[in-house]
Amino acid sequence: MFKKLKTLFSPAKYYDNFGQDKSNIILDNKSKSGIYILINRKNSSFYVGSSSNIARRMSSYSLFAYLNNPKNKNMVICKALLKYEHDSFALMILEYCDISELVQKEQYWIDVLSPDYNVLKYAYNSQGYKHTPESISLMSKLASLKVVSDETKEKISKSMIGENNHLYGKSHTAEILAKIALSKSHSSVFLYNEYKELMCIFSSLTTLAKLINSNNKSLQRYIESQDLFRGNWYITKELIKDSDIPLIVDHSTEEFKELIQSTIECKSIRKAIFVFNTEPVLLAKYDGVIDAEKALKISHETIKKYCKSGEIYNNRFIFSYHNLDLTD
Incomplete structure (x- = not known):
């Protein structure tokens, strides 16, 4: 074929x-x-x-x-x-x-x-x-x-x-549904993945917190700091780009359930470690500094030091708590 x-x-x-x-x-x-x-x-x-x-x-x-x-x-x-x-x-x-x-x-x-x-x-x-x-x-x-x-x-x-039929009873595109969700609530919360692709829109911070076994105070902290939540997601109170369309619109789908489950499963991750070469091209991602230490045989103190400084380690690696290229 x-x-x-x-x-x-x-x-x-x-x-x-x-x-x-x-x-x-x-x-x-x-x-x-x-x-x-x-x-x-x-x-x-x-x-x-x-x-x-x-x-x-x-x-x-x-x-x-x-x-x-x-x-x-x-x-x-x-x-x-x-x-x-x-x-x-x-x-x-x-x-x-x-x-x-x-x-x-x-x-x-x-x-x-x-x-x-x-x-x-x-x-x-x-559309x-x-x-x-x-x-x-x-x-x-x-x-x-x-x-x-x-x-x-x-x-x-x-x-x-x-x-x-997947279109049975439906007349709206994802873009229209997203706009409807936004128009209904000024307290909407947006969940983005590590590449800053909009995954889903939630009606409120409380709704998201309950679904992923978290709390409002913790989520608010990540909204303000814009650190990666559980090493994988950005949480915002507004769209990063006006043209952003959620990949998951219908909260009754299996895709939505899998998203929530994966967010819960990552509860133990505090800060993920991204490892790049000098290009920089992403070489690996680890669930935490200890995992990176074991895999790379580099002390966790050194990894944390270079994560903070942004300098190149040993002319080989760039360590970061975030994905360096967020335009894809």
């Missing part, structure tokens, strides 16, 4: 072995934004994604600490990378594009390729997106490569009837 796909378009970059080509991938794609595909060469399954910093995203995917992080480990692509390992995957950069075009471009390729590792078939918010004649033609060609059994067709048909 994948070889046939390659004949239909010319990728900007292609790496046959994600594990072995890591250095070239990071070097070639530093500070570049665009659309990529991770392909499992063992079973031809693949994932379409976008990033405003492809090098950093691929650097994260290459880290087992990132893949095993409670907020990531349930993602299908992360599970696949852990199960089959990095050498089983190829990476294709479909195209480079401006950051402002990422959502529309990603939606185009998700619609065209129907990637099986993409559980969510919407690239953040695709107003229309297929071009070229995309319609390409989707038609790709459809001819797929064989769907009668049994599968029947399952698809049943899944789209009445309440089984």
